[in-house]
Amino acid sequence: MTVASAQDTVRGLGADLAARGLLADLPAAFVAGVTRFARPPQPELDSLATAADGLAARLAGGNAGDGDLPLLTRVLYFAGHADxxxxxxxxxxxxxxxxxxxxxxxxxxxxRLPExxxxxxxxWRVLGRSVGFPIGVPACxxxxxxxxxxxxxxxxxxxLTYKTVRGREHPPNEQPNWTFAPRETASLPPGAVADVVSDPWDWVAPGTPEVSTxxxxxxPSPAPEEWLGDLERSLVAAGEDGLLLVSVMGEGNGTDLVDDFCRTAxxxxxxxxxxxxxxxxxxxxLSASAGGVKPPLCLDADATVAVVExxxxxxxxxxxxVAKLSWLDEQQLAALVPRLAPLVDGIAGINTLQSRVRRSDGAPTFPGRELAGLSGVAVRDSALDFTRRLxxxxxxxxxxxxxxxxxxVTDxxxxxxxxxxxADAVQSASGAFADPFLARRCIAALGETLPRAVEVP
Structure with missing residues (x-):
C-alpha cells in the first residue's frame, strides 16, 4: 500500500466511523476493551488512552495520516469494531x-478475499487426496x-482440520482464552519449557512474522447433535480442491477413554x-493439578497406541x-512412531507447547490455569526439530x-x-490468526515453484 493510498484508507475509515456514529465513543470503547480482563499499569493505560484520544481527534478533523493506520487497527480491534x-x-x-x-x-x-x-x-497429494496449495489451518x-x-x-x-469435537458438550475455559505474547519474538530451543509473560491487552500488528500467542x-465442543450437522455442511464447503480432516477427542481413563475416542470417531x-x-x-x-491442566496423552505411549489401534x-x-502429537524428545518419538506407522495414514505435529503463562504483574494470564499452550515463532525450532526427526x-x-x-509458520x-x-502439508494457527492473508502470500511466493506437485496445468 502506497503512502497516498494508506492515507486515503485512514481517512475513509474515519468517515465510515463518523457515519456509523462510532467516532465520539471510540477512545472509551478502546479503553473498555484493553481493561476487559485485567487493568494495565496506570502509566501504560494513560498512554494508551491518550493515544486513542489523539487518534479520534485527528480522524474527526480529517487530518489523520498513513502513520495512524497501525494504531487505528489496534484501537478498532479492542474497541469491538474490527468489522x-x-x-x-x-x-x-x-x-x-x-x-x-x-x-x-x-x-x-x-x-475475506473476493477470489x-x-x-x-x-x-499436491495429501492423505490420498488431490488438493490445492498444501497450506492449511490445524484443529483450533x-x-x-x-x-x-x-x-x-x-x-x-x-x-483444514475441523476443530476437535467430543462425544458430549464441553464448555470453554473461563476467558480470556487467547492472547498475544509480544515478548516472544524468536524461537525457543526445541522442547524448551517457557515462562511466558502475556497480558490480555498485548498486541502484535497483523502480518508481523515474529508473532507468538x-x-x-x-x-470446548458443542454437543454432537449440533456439531454433526455443521460438520456435514463444512465438508461440502471445503470444495473440490480442499481437504477437511476432523479432529476428535475422547475422555475418561483406560478402556473408557478408548471407547469414547472410538464412538466419537x-x-x-x-x-x-x-x-x-x-x-x-x-x-x-483441565485437571485438579497445581498447573490446572493435564499433560498431553501422547506422552503415554501405551495409552496412545491403544487409542489408535x-x-x-x-x-x-x-x-x-491421523495421529496428532505434541513435541516429543528423541527417545519418546523414536519409540512411538514405529508402533503408530502401521496403523495410520498420517502423523501431525506439533501442537502448542505447554508453558507457564503469567501477566506482567505476576498473576496467571488465564484464571486458575498457570499452564497454557504457546505457539507462533516461539515454537518454530521445536516444529523443525520434530518434523526432521519424524x-x-x-x-x-x-x-x-x-x-x-x-x-x-508465520510467513x-x-x-x-x-x-x-x-512434510506433505503445512498448517498454521497463530500465523493464520494474526495474518488473514498468510495463505495468499505463501501461494504468491511459492505457488509456481513448490516441488512435488502431482497435477500441473
Missing part, C-alpha cells in the same frame, strides 16, 4: 479475543464451524469425514486416520505415512522450511 477494518479489506486478527467461544464460532472476524487464491491449477477455533471453513477456503487455505480454551465418519485426526496432544485439558479397527478401511523415522521404518507439519519462508524437510 470496519475487515469490510475495507484490511488485515485484522481473525479471532475476537474479547468475544466468547460461541460468538466466534458464528463469525470469523478478519477480511480464492490458487496455484494456477497445480495440485479458527476451524470451528461451517462459517470458518468457508472463510478459510476463500482466503486460500486448502488442508498463548491460548487456553480447554477443548465413528460419529464423525458417519457424517462424511474422509479423515479422522485423533487429538492426542492437547496441553489445555482401537479407532483404526472401529472405522471403515477407506477412512483415513520424516527420518518414516524413511527408516519403511512404512509410509503422510506428515502434516505445523508450528511457527512463506517458515512454510517452505517445513515443506522442504519432507
Amino acid at each position: 470496519v477494518l475487515a469490510g475495507a479489506g484490511l488485515p485484522v486478527p481473525g479471532y475476537d479475543v474479547l468475544g466468547g467461544f460461541r460468538e466466534n464460532l458464528a463469525r470469523p472476524l478478519g477480511p 480464492r487464491p490458487t496455484a494456477d491449477g497445480r495440485r 477455533v479458527l476451524n470451528g464451524s461451517e462459517a470458518w471453513v468457508r472463510h478459510n477456503v476463500a482466503n486460500g487455505w486448502s488442508v 498463548v491460548n487456553s480454551f480447554g477443548v 465413528r460419529m464423525a465418519e458417519e457424517a462424511g469425514a474422509p479423515v479422522i485426526e485423533l487429538n492426542l496432544s492437547c496441553p489445555n485439558t 482401537a479407532v483404526r479397527r472401529a472405522l471403515d478401511d477407506r477412512t483415513g486416520v 520424516v527420518a523415522l518414516r524413511a527408516a521404518g519403511g512404512v509410509h505415512f503422510d506428515v502434516l507439519a505445523m508450528g511457527g 512463506p519462508a517458515s512454510f517452505e522450511a517445513l515443506f522442504a524437510l519432507g
